[in-house]
Amino acid sequence: MLVTGLMALQGCATRPIERTEPNGSVAPARSMVPAFELYGRLSASDGTEAAHGQFHWRHTPDHDRLTVSTPLGQIVAQLTRNAAGAVLVLADGKRLEASDANTMLPAVLGVEAPLEALPNWVQAIPRSGARVLGLESGGRPARIGDSGWIIDYGEYATPLPDAVPRRLEASRGDTRIRLIIDEWNRLP
Structure with a gap:
């Protein structure tokens, strides 16, 4: 369940996106960062069970590598995604392979999440249709x-208009994913 919070495993657009609120006001355009590296903490819950840990996520349009650890730093799982598919290696050495990382989450982690949305979510940029x-x-x-x-975005890293989120919570029904991003780095 720990890996759920950060496995956004799809490419990202780089154009600025203008957003309209329901009342018609427009949020300032923000540009998508196509490649980044995040370090932080996460918790995920399905309403019955909850898990907490740390994460390190390196994302580019063509590749993702997500490492999830216990609060004490022991690696729980590492997921790698590229054009060939996805590989999830668990702490016990069990290796799962799939053509699509989305298929691994429900059976292994117990929480479903829209993996393709997470690069947008961690940048507070809505996808098409959001x-x-x-x-x-x-x-x-x-x-x-x-x-x-x-x-919900509880805190941004700085007061600047283009600052990245520091705290966010995604919820759908009983499912909750909370992220605290301690370090954010743009990649070349």
Whole structure:
């Protein structure tokens, strides 16, 4: 279940995206960062069980590598995705392979999440069809609705308009994914 929070395993657009709120106001355009590296903490819950840990996620349009550890730093799982497919290696050495990383989550982790949406979520940029449901005082998204998910942004890294989120929570029904991003690096 720990890996769920950060496995966005699809490519990203690089064009600025303008968002319209339900009341018609427009959030300032933000540019998608196509390649990044994140370090942070996560928790995931399906309403019955919960898990907590640390993560390191390196994302490019063509490749993802996500390592999830216990709060004490023991590696729980590492997921790698590229054009050939996805490989998930668990702490006990068990190796799972699939053509699509999405197929590994429900059976192995117990929480479903739209993996292709997560690069957008961690940048507070709605995907096509998603909507900004509210802005915070600095004009950045405070809440986004995306395919039945509600993503709340509790804190941004800085007060700048293009700052990345530091805290976010995605929820859908009983499922909750919480991320605290401690370090964010753009990659070349």
